[in-house]
Amino acid sequence: MEELVQYILKFGDLSKQQLELIVSKGEELKIRKDSYFSEAGKIPKQVGFIVEGVIRGGYYNNKGEEITRCFIMENSLVCDYVNFEASTSSSEYLQAATDCSLIVFSKKNWEELSHIISGWDNIKNKMVQLCMYQKSRKGPVISQDATTRYLEFLENYPSVINRVPLSYIASYLGVTQQSLSRIRRNIR
Template sequence: MLKITLLLCCTDASLRKAIYAPPPAGLQILIGKPAVTGRITPEQASLLDKRISCQLVIQVVSAYPNFAGMELLITYLLQFGYLTEQQIAQIKSKAQWKKLPKGASFSEAGKVSEEIGYVTEGVCRICYYNKAGEGLTRYFVYEDRFAADFSSFRDELPASEYIEAVTDCELLVFSKADFNYLDKVVPGWKDIFARITASVLESKMKAAGNMLVQDAQSRYLHFIEYYPGLANRVPQAMLASYLGITPSSLSRIRKSLL
């Protein structure tokens, strides 16, 4: 059973009536005010999910905490392929909410990646460790992106890099079994992820190309322009590692730009 809390905001009274009359059995809804429901079944939660497909402001907590993240996931997937309402429902039924505390690994080098995760909150990094045990950052992954070693996950090969939580993170995760199930019931499911992988690879190649031709300050300025706010969310040492400079050099660049 699920216990959920909602905050619903909708100014059109006729729209409210059309969407919420009658509400799902066992569910109390107070428009414009927080309403704590009784306990409802997953089937009722699914019905509620369909009824709030319009642009409402929604806060969902407790056992159904990542409602907004689920909608963002579907919007993201739709950029790469067509999905019917039934297929969307199947995808939502398999996406599992996962918390990843700061410093924890989502995927480890040398091990086969058993899941892929869509980041709904927080920042992860793709990194590897040198012989001295120093972590070298290759990329950052933040909200509205997948944190995944697609090659390891798809081909069941050991991952070559780590995926670590830079901050406390929340993800919507697909296990290998659930991903394969969706491949059977959602036509073009793997094609969607092939397009996502191609898009990610293109972005990485562009980033790598810029790094080769820019000096240290230009790299930093490019980073803060294309990833606004991200520089303030990650430790300076990790950002310096990504930019290919020392933390002291990054500190001098920042001071010179003040």
């Protein structure tokens, strides 16, 4: 829970009692690799803070191919926030790319904090903006060659490369696994 407290304090000041209240509203959740935090076609029910692990955001394109849009790592919020707030079905999913440990807040508990803690909305809005930026960040520019896209991936996600299946990385880069293997061989 200490990681969550440190994360929140980056966005504003709160008293010890306020922080204790926030922590009391969160629940620890472990999700196994390949399990979903949030599924397409369902209404997102929670906001999470990743303590350990990597979650990938993705969707299926009109050809039925699975596309990885982003990777979300430790010390980050994770949520399909627009659909969470509106209580509408999501068109994307958030899936554990590794075993994950999170602190989650139900919609009820997340909203209660706004009614109890003055200044929480301002802090929450800053956290949510960063979360949405990380999640909506588009994949690499497809007009770049695949090697350039891979090198940018390494720069943006240095700790992900050895933690998630190469198929997810290939999907993110818009290349086949064979092409990704060739690129990796040529860079070494």
